[in-house]
Amino acid sequence: MAKAIPSRSENYSEWYNELIKKADLAENSAVRGCMVIKPYGFSIWEKMQRALDDMFKETGHSNAYFPLFIPKSFLSKEASHVEGFAKECAVVTHYRLKNAEDGSGVIVDPEAKLEEELIVRPTSETVIWSTYRNWIQSYRDLPLLINQWANVVRWEMRTRIFLRTAEFLWQEGHTAHATADEAMDETRQMLDVYARFAEEWMAMPVIRGAKTPNERFAGAEDTLCIEAMMQDGKALQAGTSHFLGQNFAKAFEVQFLTKENKLDYVWGTSWGVSTRLMGALIMAHSDDDGLVLPPKLAPIQVVIVPIFKNEEQLAQLSAKVKPVMQELRKLGITVKFDDSDANKPGWKFAEYELRGVPVRLAMGMRDLENGTVEVARRDLKTKETVALDGIVGHIQNLLDDIQQTIYQKALQFRESNMFRVDSYDAFKEQIEKGGFILAHWDGTSETEEAIKEETKATIRCIPLDAPEEEGQCIYTGKPSSRRVVFARAY
């Protein structure tokens, strides 16, 4: 049997790319830097969207939609914001094409030049805050809690499916508040929503933390993030939540009257997660046999493979399987019965493993005689033969167990790849081996830059739960009061 995909340990990038292709998740498109998300991949994204959207609604947010195009002048209203995004913007300069005079095809009509160029949104703060100006007059209009599901474009030099593409799908929350405290609470609350989603749905442990000023979102006063460890020991920023202070309110003149009848600028937040989470999901759990999906996000949770020699046997097996399927579906479990004759059972086993289906049932004539079924779990690759009686409850428990087991496995991996390091020599040695490094840092951008320059490691975050601990910066020896997380990152 030929290996379906290259080994994870030999070449992580190749493994990642081949896995995405073989598991039918996505592919590079003919359009520069853009990807096509295929139906199977998209169905996973849809499950993520639904779960996240529910969590946003539970925390009082509503969905809305704002324009794809941003007038150039909007973008330049917040100085650090435009500086952060200027280098990666797609710009619309014309609005019409025409036939070339030499018959060579269509060309951009030079007569149809826009007076003001439009930027394809790299993020929507500017267009949204220009709208909020009209929506907010009094403290009674606050808080304004809006989320948008959209696509954005960032003209990246180099792309990688799901992790960094020129166009990507995401959600971006944009809220406005009467006080700084309230906005900060919102920033923390949404970070917590992301962390809970990552841990409870994606089965992916994350570190909640704050970015250093260097790594902050362009235009934010504070950026909180969740950082996850991939199986090659590199870090992936999985979500961010920004406290914007009054920066955008001031740039777009969004003022309100307080209870005391005083005019004040509103306080803002923004927060987002993207299709990058798909990349995180793949890299956090999958193995050399393919995708490993947490049951809560698996488009197919249970696949049933009948093993038969002829139509008559298939009919007998189907009769036995149908009631089980009905009961599973009643419990909200997604089941697929693959009775196609196109492929042999062995082929099907491998195929569903590649696609990460958490539980597989196989049933043949032998089982029919014994009143049993073979149950295989994707995460551990183990099989057991159990009685058909009570199989539904068994599967329900098994799905829960798989969800827990993948989380615990990822957590253990992360714990065993976190290192406390107290000298720069040890730091340099460890960073080559991968993993997260907890080390003291003097708090300056200069030190952060120098370490990045020399080791390619960045400060992923200052953990929110980092205990106070006196120490000395590994680079300068200056005093430090807590450890921060260093790692190489995607």
Next chain:
RNA sequence: CGGGGUGUAGCGCAGUCCGGUUAGCGUACCUGGUUUGGGACCAGGUGGUCGCAGGUUCGAAUCCUGCCACCCCGACCA
């Protein structure tokens, strides 16, 4: 935008240095048969602007010139 590499059937590749039958292999696909508890086997078959445009030549996948696309490594980044 720098450094390296690759474009030949849906996918993966050989052939290119040293020009010469009808461009080949694996896989996938189609037909028939045997199979079916871990990616089956046999037989037959479909499918090609050899990345594009020029040039050299009796003759170009192969040599020359220009262009384009993609991948990997950097800079940039969710």
